[in-house]
Amino acid sequence: MDGVKGYRRLIPSLTALVEFEAVARLRSFTNAAQELGVTQAAVSRQIRLLEDLLGIRLLDRLHRKTTLTTEGEALYSVVSQALGKIAGVFDRLSTGIEDEEVVLAATAAFSHFRLMPSLARLKRLLPNLRVRLTTRMFTGDLRHTEVDAEVRWGNGKWSDGTSQLLFDEQVFPVCSPAWKDEYGEPGSLDELANMTLISDDPTSEGWLTWEEWFRAVGARPIKLRYGVRTSLYNDAVQAARLGQGVALGWGRLLHEHLASGELVALTSACLPLSDAYYLVIPHGKAMSPTVQTLVELLRNAAGVA
Known part of the structure; x- marks a missing residue:
């Protein structure tokens, strides 16, 4: 009970955190309200509640744009991962189905040379796994997709997700x-x-x-x-x-x-090359054991010790 009381004291409103995550991810009060099925005024009240409780500003509300402050970015990074983990467990328990689908995005070349050869090995390790590959010619914004993970080439620093190094080149x-x-x-x-x-x-x-x-x-x-x-x-x-x-x-x-x-x-x-390949997990989703297994397979398949 002490732990529960402690969480209630430190996190007085889970609703406010859920609505903050939606605004931060979508960069829009209007879009967040539509996604959550509430009014924009209700979302604004929850965000103000959080900011008043913390005594800091989390979001900068510009004319047609909403951006995160440094403190807002720090809170969003943690909240998005935590909610993603909770949602994943709820989904698995509520459906009672052990099958899991993972949606992966990559360029045609990476999909052809690295993902496709690794799928058979991944299925042997996780026989109930379903994989859906989506090919992209250009790097997209993970805040507005259903992708669970995306392979990207670059320096590993992107604002729409958390990066994990696959291998250099x-x-x-x-x-x-x-x-x-x-x-x-x-x-x-x-x-x-x-x-x-x-x-x-x-x-x-x-x-x-x-x-x-x-x-x-x-x-x-x-x-x-x-x-x-x-x-x-x-x-x-x-x-x-x-x-x-x-x-x-x-x-x-x-x-x-x-x-x-x-x-x-x-x-x-x-x-x-100074850049490298990374697997990027969108904010709001967790690095699941399945995706971690995929990371290790891709590293091994590319000859990474």
């Missing part, structure tokens, strides 16, 4: 073993620039172009020789596997192709 030229046997390893970066290169269009995931890669490793070739140009990285990798030339290989992403020998590194030239 390095980029180097790759080709098929047959292509390397036929044309040999280039003696210099200038010689590499004159080989048949396969390019793909850069996307929001941060793919490097050949020009950017050469500059980053300290080379300044006058002109590059392209044999195949593709709009998708998946197609560039497939062209390299089929012996059409040399593609830029993202080592962690292509770990299985490199480990199996379908692709090989053409040279020792390699570019480590």
Whole structure:
């Protein structure tokens, strides 16, 4: 009973916390009221109650925009995770169903090279799991989706979720073993620039172009020789596997192709990148044991010790 009394003293209104979470997540009193099925005035009263109890301002109410103060961000981070955990347990207990569905978002390349090969192993560990994959060309806002987790490339700092590092990355030229046997390893970066290169269009995931890669490793070739140009990285990798030339290989992403020998590194030239792959959990959702299992599988599948 002492613990219950303590919580009641420190957290006098769970309703206020629920409504604060909705406003903070949606960045709108109007949208929060619609989601909760109450009036905007009722939501405003609950937020004022919280602010009066704490003696601090949690939200800045601008003309057409609501933003969190530093204190509001701190409270939202904790409240969203706690409510997500509670909601998850309630959902499982109320349905009585042990099956679990996880909605994962990723780019087409990450889904193809990392998620799909890991699904069979994940199902063996969690046979009642249902996975729904959604492909994104651009990074979305997790506050307005039903996604449970999203794979992102970047520095790990996003305002709409909590990030967990998957693995870092390095980029180097790759080709098929047959292509390397036929044309040999280039003696210099200038010689590499004159080989048949396969390019793909850069996307929001941060793919490097050949020009950017050469500059980053300290080379300044006058002109590059392209044999195949593709709009998708998946197609560039497939062209390299089929012996059409040399593609830029993202080592962690292509770990299985490199480990199996379908692709090989053409040279020792390699570019480590400062950004990395992260799994981002939206605020309001918890890092469930299922998602944590997925994180470990993805790390292992990419050759991360």
